[in-house]
Amino acid sequence: MDTPQLIPQLTPQLQFSEDYCIGRFNAMASPCEVLMDTQDPVLAGQLAGIAQREALRVEHKLSRYRQDNIIHKINHAQGAAVKVDEETAQMLDYAAQCYALSDGRFDITSGVLREAWTFDGSDRIPAPARIKKILSRIGWHKVHWRPPKIRMPKDMQIDLGGIGKEYSVDHTVLLLREAAAISCLVNFGGDIATTGPRRNGNGWIIGIETPDASPATLNANTKVYELQHGGLATSGDARRYLLKDGVRYSHILDPRTGWPVQGAPRSVTVIAGTCTEAGIMATLAMLHGDQAEAFLDQQGVKYWTIRA
Amino acid sequence: MQLKKSLHAKKTTPVKKPLQGKKPLHVKKPKSISGALATATCALLGTHLPHPAAASEPFKNWEYDSALLYYSEQDRVTAVEPVISARNDMGNDQFLNFKFVVDALSGASANGAVPADKTQTFSGPSGQKSYSVAPNETPLDPTFEDTRFAANVLWEKPTSRYLKALLGANFSTETDYTSLGVSATFTYDANNKNTTLSAGASFSHDTVSPIGGAPDPFTEVPTSSTSGGENEGDDDGEGGEGEGGETKNVTDLLFGVTQVLSRHTLTQFNYSIGQSSGYLTDPYKLLTVVDPVTGDLVPAVDPNNTYRYLHERRPDSRTRQSVYWKTNHQFTDDVVYLTYRYYWDDWDVKSHTVDLRYRYELGRHHYLQPHARYYQQTAANFYRYYLVDGEPLPQYASADYRLGDMTTTTFGLLYGAELGKNSEFTFRAEYMKQSNQGYPADAIGKLRDYNLSPDVKAIILQASYNVKF
Amino acid sequence: MPRIYLALFLALLPLVVLTQACSLERVKPWERDLLAEKKMQLDPHPLESGLDEHIYFSKEASSGGAGVGGGGCGCN
Numbered sequence: 001m002d003t004p005q006l007i008p009q010l011t012p013q014l015q016f017s018e019d020y021c022i023g024r025f026n027a028m029a030s031p032c033e034v035l036m037d038t039q040d041p042v043l044a045g046q047l048a049g050i051a052q053r054e055a056l057r058v059e060h061k062l063s064r065y066r067q068d069n070i071i072h073k074i075n076h077a078q079g080a081a082v083k084v085d086e087e088t089a090q091m092l093d094y095a096a097q098c099y100a101l102s103d104g105r106f107d108i109t110s111g112v113l114r115e116a117w118t119f120d121g122s123d124r125i126p127a128p129a130r131i132k133k134i135l136s137r138i139g140w141h142k143v144h145w146r147p148p149k150i151r152m153p154k155d156m157q158i159d160l161g162g163i164g165k166e167y168s169v170d171h172t173v174l175l176l177r178e179a180a181a182i183s184c185l186v187n188f189g190g191d192i193a194t195t196g197p198r199r200n201g202n203g204w205i206i207g208i209e210t211p212d213a214s215p216a217t218l219n220a221n222t223k224v225y226e227l228q229h230g231g232l233a234t235s236g237d238a239r240r241y242l243l244k245d246g247v248r249y250s251h252i253l254d255p256r257t258g259w260p261v262q263g264a265p266r267s268v269t270v271i272a273g274t275c276t277e278a279g280i281m282a283t284l285a286m287l288h289g290d291q292a293e294a295f296l297d298q299q300g301v302k303y304w305t306i307r308a
Numbered sequence: 309m310q311l312k313k314s315l316h317a318k319k320t321t322p323v324k325k326p327l328q329g330k331k332p333l334h335v336k337k338p339k340s341i342s343g344a345l346a347t348a349t350c351a352l353l354g355t356h357l358p359h360p361a362a363a364s365e366p367f368k369n370w371e372y373d374s375a376l377l378y379y380s381e382q383d384r385v386t387a388v389e390p391v392i393s394a395r396n397d398m399g400n401d402q403f404l405n406f407k408f409v410v411d412a413l414s415g416a417s418a419n420g421a422v423p424a425d426k427t428q429t430f431s432g433p434s435g436q437k438s439y440s441v442a443p444n445e446t447p448l449d450p451t452f453e454d455t456r457f458a459a460n461v462l463w464e465k466p467t468s469r470y471l472k473a474l475l476g477a478n479f480s481t482e483t484d485y486t487s488l489g490v491s492a493t494f495t496y497d498a499n500n501k502n503t504t505l506s507a508g509a510s511f512s513h514d515t516v517s518p519i520g521g522a523p524d525p526f527t528e529v530p531t532s533s534t535s536g537g538e539n540e541g542d543d544d545g546e547g548g549e550g551e552g553g554e555t556k557n558v559t560d561l562l563f564g565v566t567q568v569l570s571r572h573t574l575t576q577f578n579y580s581i582g583q584s585s586g587y588l589t590d591p592y593k594l595l596t597v598v599d600p601v602t603g604d605l606v607p608a609v610d611p612n613n614t615y616r617y618l619h620e621r622r623p624d625s626r627t628r629q630s631v632y633w634k635t636n637h638q639f640t641d642d643v644v645y646l647t648y649r650y651y652w653d654d655w656d657v658k659s660h661t662v663d664l665r666y667r668y669e670l671g672r673h674h675y676l677q678p679h680a681r682y683y684q685q686t687a688a689n690f691y692r693y694y695l696v697d698g699e700p701l702p703q704y705a706s707a708d709y710r711l712g713d714m715t716t717t718t719f720g721l722l723y724g725a726e727l728g729k730n731s732e733f734t735f736r737a738e739y740m741k742q743s744n745q746g747y748p749a750d751a752i753g754k755l756r757d758y759n760l761s762p763d764v765k766a767i768i769l770q771a772s773y774n775v776k777f
Numbered sequence: 778m779p780r781i782y783l784a785l786f787l788a789l790l791p792l793v794v795l796t797q798a799c800s801l802e803r804v805k806p807w808e809r810d811l812l813a814e815k816k817m818q819l820d821p822h823p824l825e826s827g828l829d830e831h832i833y834f835s836k837e838a839s840s841g842g843a844g845v846g847g848g849g850c851g852c853n
Contacts, residue, residue, distance in 0.1 A: 091352065094349070101345060167352065201673065205809055205810045226813050228729065276352065277346060280345060293399075298340045300369075302397070304401065407827075409827075478846065561845070562841075562845045571804055572811060630839070632842035638814075638816075643816050649839075651839040651841075653838075657838045659838070659839040710837060716833070716837060734825070736825070740832075764836070768832070772824055
């Protein structure tokens with residue numbers, strides 16, 4: 001297991017509210033927080049520390065910007081087989097199952113499309129020939145995954161960022177459950193899961209922000225949900241798009257075509273048994289474009305979609 | 309649109325080729341993968357199947373609410389009322405609610421006549437069964453028996469981030485009455501969801517088909533089966549279907565504000581205005597015609613009848629208004645609910661209603677909720693205890709005690725148990741007493757000695773069970 | 778007549794309360810934990826209130842106030 005070498009701030013900030021405590025820190029390029037159903041500062045500090053260490057550990061392990069982790073090793077193997085650790089193997093297994101279950105919509109090799117697409121609100125639509133060329137380097141079926149060894153063509157790349165944050169939320173929940181018998185809510189940049197109901201039998205109240213919430217409208221556009229069990233995740237970001245000739249290109253790319261999905265909602269929020277499931281469901285719903293709601297209805301999950 | 313299409317076609321055509329032979333891009337129907345995904349996630353996290361937030365069972369996202377009410381008046385009406393309601397969470401904050409009520413009534417109800425020192429005989433509404441009332445007793449019609457079925461569907465749908473629509477339809481039927489109605493309420497969230505404005509409208513079209521036909525107002529009431537039908541509007545004597553029945557239209561409008569005052573307090577204020585028009589008379593209620601000096605019964609005009617009683621007559625329109633205020637406040641755990649309503653209409657009925665409930669938490673998800681309700685109304689301007697022989701007939705008259713000066717007090721206690729987070733059981737017992745002005749100062753002769761409108765006492769028992777899947 | 782004044786006072790009271798409310802600190806979405814509880818809903822027991830409304834509709838001359846729709850009845 002990798003150990004983070006540099007931890008910017010080891011102690012999370014603690015804040016006490018009326019009947020619970022919040023621990024805050026930054027990880028995975030997002031503000032993270034843990035809400036704990038306790039007012040014991042020692043216990044709260046310990047639990048928030050567990051969450052912070054776990055978030056930083058997963059970030060370190062899965063970041064595609066680092067050169068000392070397993071992702072870098074796989075992506076720079078130049079066609080050679082790489083033996084992976086057990087946790088990475090489980091994540092690759094999971095990614096493979098999601099690829100199969102989604103008929104190729106969820107594909108951890110699709111990250112190379114970023115070479116052509118930059119969703120900065122501009123009108124820079126890539127040339128079809130360029131997309132076509134990149135498409136030949138995409139497709140999980142081209143990867144030889146024989147646990148614990150992975151081998152893939154040298155110009156391909158994998159990125160577990162699509163499940164990493166949700167995974168670390170669920171994993172943190174497991175660690176917190178082991179550490180103490182109090183209810184906690186883990187929120188890593190909007191990906192959320194809870195260890196269970198609070199002392200008073202209630203769930204945690206979650207404000208679900210709409211995608212275009214600016215600081216001025218942040219509160220006005222908030223939906224409220226009481227989470228007792230399981231997890232919640234949101235997919236979609238209204239600020240990431242391209243606009244050309246009156247056509248809005250969402251940042252949701254279909255790895256099978258290399259082009260943005262047509263008719264996707266601006267955001268999808270899903271409640272499921274775990275944050276990881278919720279995250280995958282939300283992502284897959286986006287990839288179903290105008291069929292997003294039909295897809296979610298079929299899955300029997302609680303969800304909210306926002307369309308412009 | 310055209311531009312969009314051409315762009316789409318141009319850009320996507322070349323990349324479709326490598327996909328040929330694979331599954332089509334536009335899948336007809338999304339398949340359910342939630343089960344497989346849950347299993348895969350368990351493997352990933354090394355856990356057992358986690359607690360499902362939404363289980364994919366046939367009854368998923370349904371909430372059922374059921375209740376059985378027993379209502380019994382001392383010496384009068386008894387009602388048994390089962391209710392079942394089912395609410396489906398359709399996702400995206402959409403809900404569909406179905407409700408069915410059965411209301412089985414039997415027993416005696418006041419027919420409007422005053423007590424007398426003689427035996428009084430009346431024919432029942434069907435003209436078949438007649439009943440006698442002993443001297444000095446309040447005349448009650450014991451033949452009353454009916455079963456009402458009501459169905460209600462309500463669709464709750466957010467139409468935007470702030471606006472929500474509640475659309476409803478309802479239908480009810482009983483032997484002599486059918487009601488068909490629709491309603492729409494819109495709510496608008498403002499002020500960071502701390503304020504909700506609502507506006508609602510409902511319309512119902514009711515058909516009254518009195519047994520034996522709708523009697524003509526102020527005609528003499530037949531007092532025995534042999535005289536039955538002579539003064540009736542409908543001569544076939546059987547059932548209420550003849551001549552289609554009378555109709556009544558009811559329109560209601562409501563404007564409301566709900567305000568969150570603090571983390572612990574919520575308040576609501578509504579103004580309602582409603583209009584009823586058509587047949588508003590009670591076909592089974594009558595008025596005694598008394599002697600202007602002695603207060604005695606007077607002989608009937610029709611030789612087949614014993615004494616003179618007339619069918620009542622009410623105006624054919626009524627405009628109702630009310631202001632309604634409700635506040636919920638939560639203490640540490642306990643909650644107090646206070647409601648006040650002021651009601652007034654153009655029949656000159658004015659009323660105050662105060663309703664207070666206090667939810668006292670016993671701990672461990674059990675609670676007791678005492679309830680007190682006080683209601684006080686003034687009489688409708690055409691309410692009379694009786695008509696006086698020889699005096700000209702008023703334009704309208706009714707001796708229905710429910711239109712008289714009245715006070716209702718109710719005391720009750722509810723016990724509730726939350727059995728787990730998704731189900732709740734409650735039981736309540738209440739005692740209701742309606743006190744009327746039974747000894748009017750201007751009563752004539754012997755009528756001074758009688759309570760012309762005795763108290764009505766009732767008990768209410770109710771058990772209910774709520775479960776969410 | 779004093780009854781009328783009482784009614785006016787009681788009818789205006791909520792308006793006063795609402796006006797006051799504007800100066801109160803707004804309740805933030807994450808402070809809605811108590812308001813989200815079933816017992817703090819405007820109508821925590823809808824079946825019970827439906828049955829009560831039906832009883833009082835059939836025994837008293839006044840009706841309505843809390844909402845619209847519900848269905849007619851030959852009982853009054």
